[in-house]
Amino acid sequence: xxxxxxxEIRKLTTTRSIYAMLAGLIVIVGLGVVxxxxxxxxxxxxxxxxxxxxxxxxxxxAPLFGLLLGLRSFTDEFRYGSIVPTLLxxxxxxxxxxxxxxxxxxxxxxxSFAAMAISIAVGVPILVIKGFDVAWSTGAMAEIVGRLVxxxxxxxxxxxxxxxxxxxxxxAIAGTLVWLLAAEGILSGLVPDVAKYFPGAAGFATVGINSxxxxxxxxxxxxxxxxxxxxxxxxxxxxxxxDIA
Amino acid sequence: MGANSTTxxxxxxxxxxxxxxxxxxxxxxxFGSVTAVRDLSLEVHPGVVTGFLGxxxxxxxxxxxxxxxxxxxxxxSATVLGLPYRSLREPTETVGAVLETxxxxxxxxxxxxxxxxxxxxxxxxxRVDEVLELVGLEAAARRNAxxxxxxxxxRLGLGAALLGEPRILILDEPANGxxxxxxxxxxxxxxxxxxxxxxxxxxSHVLTEMAQLADEAIVISRGRLVRQAPIHELTKDSRxxxxxxxxxxxxxxxxxxxxxxxxxxxxGELHVTGADAARVGMxxxxxxxxxxxxxxxxxxxxxxxxxxxxxxxx
Numbered sequence: 286x287x288x289x290x291x292x293e294i295r296k297l298t299t300t301r302s303i304y305a306m307l308a309g310l311i312v313i314v315g316l317g318v319v320x321x322x323x324x325x326x327x328x329x330x331x332x333x334x335x336x337x338x339x340x341x342x343x344x345x346x347a348p349l350f351g352l353l354l355g356l357r358s359f360t361d362e363f364r365y366g367s368i369v370p371t372l373l374x375x376x377x378x379x380x381x382x383x384x385x386x387x388x389x390x391x392x393x394x395x396x397s398f399a400a401m402a403i404s405i406a407v408g409v410p411i412l413v414i415k416g417f418d419v420a421w422s423t424g425a426m427a428e429i430v431g432r433l434v435x436x437x438x439x440x441x442x443x444x445x446x447x448x449x450x451x452x453x454x455x456x457a458i459a460g461t462l463v464w465l466l467a468a469e470g471i472l473s474g475l476v477p478d479v480a481k482y483f484p485g486a487a488g489f490a491t492v493g494i495n496s497x498x499x500x501x502x503x504x505x506x507x508x509x510x511x512x513x514x515x516x517x518x519x520x521x522x523x524x525x526x527x528d529i530a
Numbered sequence: 531m532g533a534n535s536t537t538x539x540x541x542x543x544x545x546x547x548x549x550x551x552x553x554x555x556x557x558x559x560x561f562g563s564v565t566a567v568r569d570l571s572l573e574v575h576p577g578v579v580t581g582f583l584g585x586x587x588x589x590x591x592x593x594x595x596x597x598x599x600x601x602x603x604x605x606x607s608a609t610v611l612g613l614p615y616r617s618l619r620e621p622t623e624t625v626g627a628v629l630e631t632x633x634x635x636x637x638x639x640x641x642x643x644x645x646x647x648x649x650x651x652x653x654x655x656x657r658v659d660e661v662l663e664l665v666g667l668e669a670a671a672r673r674n675a676x677x678x679x680x681x682x683x684x685r686l687g688l689g690a691a692l693l694g695e696p697r698i699l700i701l702d703e704p705a706n707g708x709x710x711x712x713x714x715x716x717x718x719x720x721x722x723x724x725x726x727x728x729x730x731x732x733x734s735h736v737l738t739e740m741a742q743l744a745d746e747a748i749v750i751s752r753g754r755l756v757r758q759a760p761i762h763e764l765t766k767d768s769r770x771x772x773x774x775x776x777x778x779x780x781x782x783x784x785x786x787x788x789x790x791x792x793x794x795x796x797x798g799e800l801h802v803t804g805a806d807a808a809r810v811g812m813x814x815x816x817x818x819x820x821x822x823x824x825x826x827x828x829x830x831x832x833x834x835x836x837x838x839x840x841x842x843x844x
Contacts (some may be wrong), residue, residue, distance in 0.1 A: 288649060288650055288651065288652045289650055291649040291650075292646050292647070292649035292650035295642070295645060295646045295649050296635075296638075296646050299638050299639070299642035299645070299646065300635055300637040300638045300642075301637055302637065361635060362635075365632070365633070365634060365635045365636065366630060366632050366633040366634075367633055367634050367635050367643075369600065369629055369630070369633045370633055370634070370647055370690050371647075371650070372599070372600060373598060373600075373621065373622065373625075373627055374621065374622050374647050374650040374651050375621075375650050375651075376598075376599045376615055376616040376618070376621050377616060526602070528561075528595075528600065528601040528602060529595065529600040529601065530561075530591075530592070530595060530600070530601055
């Protein structure tokens with residue numbers, strides 16, 4: 286599978302779209318941090334860095350971008366027909382799937398670090414300019430970054446699996462976004478008891494946002510991992526039988 | 531593989547002498563209620579160019595995709611050098627295939643497209659530049675493939691197929707979008723490739739190209755094998771004689787009696803199939819009919835093909 290991973294990493298780095306995604310992430314996170322630090326509620330800005338609300342921007346946005354990266358991994362290939370040369374070079378399909386999981390996981394790690402770095406690069410100077418003392422616990426910060434990486438990587442795997450299962454790019458991305466941004470919220474109102482087990486809620490639990498109503502980060506990560514396993518297995522089973530015509 | 535891989539690379543899967551490069555046995559493929567291929571068996575041998583002929587929708591592309599492991603047959607099996615494609619250890623070094631023109635990310639350069647595929651097969655990156663030169667794409671190599679003309683896309687596809695220096699080439703309608711020079715180049719290339727003992731399977735519905743390119747012909751229609759034969763036999767069988775005689779009726783009757791097919795055209799000339807000039811001349815002599823003209827018309831592959839596939843439709 287080593288060769289397939291090399292090929293997938295090369296795929297990721299040889300079109301502009303990954304760089305466009307990184308640029309988009311940086312802009313959105315940067316603006317989000319500015320908005321949350323200048324919203325006229327200085328109370329929370331007194332907290333140590335690991336409790337700053339502006340970190341929630343990257344904790345929300347990086348997993349979402351990881352999900353998009355994963356969703357595009359197979360759907361790009363189906364959309365452009367490049368799945369044909371890909372499978373001619375690597376006819377054992379589960380190897381292609383494995384390589385895509387590894388390569389997009391790497392992309393997810395990069396997105397997580399980029400989001401965190403830009404949050405701190407924008408947020409800390411704003412705190413300093415506003416005259417707040419910046420204090421932090423290295424351990425707590427490392428834990429936050431670790432949770433973000435785990436969540437983002439699991440979301441890329443969910444994206445890879447869903448993209449493989451659905452095949453159609455627009456359908457896969459639109460369907461996922463509709464679920465996360467609308468359907469899950471509506472259903473949560475109808476069945477509040479199970480709401481914390483929904484994928485989006487599991488994702489928030491993993492990164493430790495709104496932890497009062499949600500599962501603990503560890504349980505959230507396990508549940509998110511289970512969703513990833515289901516998505517990838519579904520994709521793999523469908524892929525194994527699918528005719529590439 | 532060493533850096534200098536063009537000549538002395540370790541042999542990949544090597545078939546025993548005389549065994550087919552590609553073998554399709556009893557393959558049937560149904561897509562829902564549509565049967566694309568019915569109980570099809572065929573063999574492709576090394577050293578010759580085999581034309582895979584049939585009208586659009588005959589099942590050519592499906593068959594090629596079954597050979598390449600992209601489509602699973604409903605029944606039967608297809609092998610390359612004795613193994614299913616998915617079991618080949620070095621698929622790109624065994625088979626190179628060009629299936630369609632648009633099979634790359636348009637935002638990736640042609641060179642990077644080939645580098646991605648080279649990585650997947652463990653082929654050294656310098657081979658990419660060799661291939662780009664071979665197919666004449668060096669100048670456009672760093673441009674996004676989405677900006678390529680149809681002919682350039684075909685060349686990129688061919689470049690991808692040649693990356694692994696395969697011993698078998700499979701091309702689905704490769705002449706689409708190529709200009710006359712490109713078609714001539716492709717013809718020379720494929721003939722040279724086959725002459726080195728490699729196998730070539732080329733599908734086409736444009737038969738005139740095939741007459742100059744292929745040695746063997748496999749004709750399918752509506753998913754069934756119609757004929758597998760050397761291409762010259764295909765044209766010979768439908769050879770036609772045009773006979774000019776003032777007593778067309780008598781000669782036609784005499785030929786008809788002997789089971790030879792005759793048709794009369796608007797000018798009163800006879801079109802005779804299924805007999806050569808000597809036989810027809812002799813029959814005319816025996817019948818006492820003067821023959822003013824006797825022209826042997828070798829029908830084009832197009833005619834032979836139409837005849838074969840029409841027969842099937844009946």
